Amino acid sequence: MIDLYIDCHAHLFFSPIPAEAIDEDITGEIPTPNMDFIGKMISNAKKKGVRHIVGVISNPNDFTSYQEQLKLENIIHVIGISRNSALEDQSHMISQLEKEIERKVPHGIGEIGLEYLYGFDKLNEHEKNTFKKKQRELFGRQIQLAKEIDVPIVVHAGYGTDKDLVEILKHEQAQEVGVQIHGYMSKVELVSELLDMGFYFSFGYNHPREEELKRIIEITPLERILVETDAPFHIMDSPKRFILPEDVVLITDEIANLKEIEPEVFINQVLRNARELFRF
Ligand SMILES: [Zn+2]
Numbered sequence: 001m002i003d004l005y006i007d008c009h010a011h012l013f014f015s016p017i018p019a020e021a022i023d024e025d026i027t028g029e030i031p032t033p034n035m036d037f038i039g040k041m042i043s044n045a046k047k048k049g050v051r052h053i054v055g056v057i058s059n060p061n062d063f064t065s066y067q068e069q070l071k072l073e074n075i076i077h078v079i080g081i082s083r084n085s086a087l088e089d090q091s092h093m094i095s096q097l098e099k100e101i102e103r104k105v106p107h108g109i110g111e112i113g114l115e116y117l118y119g120f121d122k123l124n125e126h127e128k129n130t131f132k133k134k135q136r137e138l139f140g141r142q143i144q145l146a147k148e149i150d151v152p153i154v155v156h157a158g159y160g161t162d163k164d165l166v167e168i169l170k171h172e173q174a175q176e177v178g179v180q181i182h183g184y185m186s187k188v189e190l191v192s193e194l195l196d197m198g199f200y201f202s203f204g205y206n207h208p209r210e211e212e213l214k215r216i217i218e219i220t221p222l223e224r225i226l227v228e229t230d231a232p233f234h235i236m237d238s239p240k241r242f243i244l245p246e247d248v249v250l251i252t253d254e255i256a257n258l259k260e261i262e263p264e265v266f267i268n269q270v271l272r273n274a275r276e277l278f279r280f
Pocket residue numbers: 009011056111230
């Protein structure tokens with residue numbers, strides 16, 4: 001059995017999933033943030049051949065879990081403040097983040113970035129602009145922090161954020177520390193520009209399934225591809241269940257198939273890419 005798979009983006013520690021986000025027809029276990037579930041999630045992945053998991057803690061409410069995560073083996077540690085918290089007291093959150101980083105320097109800062117679609121439906125124009133501005137500030141500040149401690153960044157590149165995203169990444173010269181564009185679902189046109197800046201693209205469950213996203217896989221060279229589940233926030237089509245780190249095996253094999261390359265060769269390449277970016 002090949003045991004060199006890596007899930008390049010998963011949330012092992014996460015805040016409880018709200019009940020309204022869980023459809024009635026979902027099968028399988030509902031992810032719950034306790035050590036019992038987390039331990040099972042990791043050991044099931046290991047049994048399927050997933051050797052490493054990039055564990056992302058990006059909600060300041062979960063920062064205390066960083067110490068717990070540090071105790072686990074074969075985890076690549078990423079911590080940061082997601083755009084969801086941009087309207088909260090940024091200086092306070094940054095100092096909380098710095099405190100955690102002092103315990104142990106992570107492998108990366110993330111996930112950080114921009115999202116102008118989700119969470120915007122109930123806001124008026126003025127509130128929308130404020131939220132966007134605050135997101136940009138938080139994003140820039142954390143790129144600077146990543147540069148101070150010399151670790152790469154993990155970037156969420158949401159719908160409609162293209163122009164601002166590229167501008168900030170360029171302005172802060174993010175290429176100096178390395179960038180993982182995670183779960184990219186935006187314009188195909190922007191991909192080559194981001195590739196030219198030396199960034200890595202991280203593909204998940206939806207990418208091998210949608211035509212537009214398949215094109216992004218096609219144009220991304222092998223030495224820039226990472227594979228991820230973004231567990232536990234996505235649902236599989238059938239059976240309808242939460243996608244977990246063990247499912248990176250399926251996604252990796254699907255992408256190898258699309259790239260017309262032997263799975264074993266591809267798996268090794270993805271691991272090499274991850275090692276190069278996260279330096280482990
Ligand atoms: Zn994520």
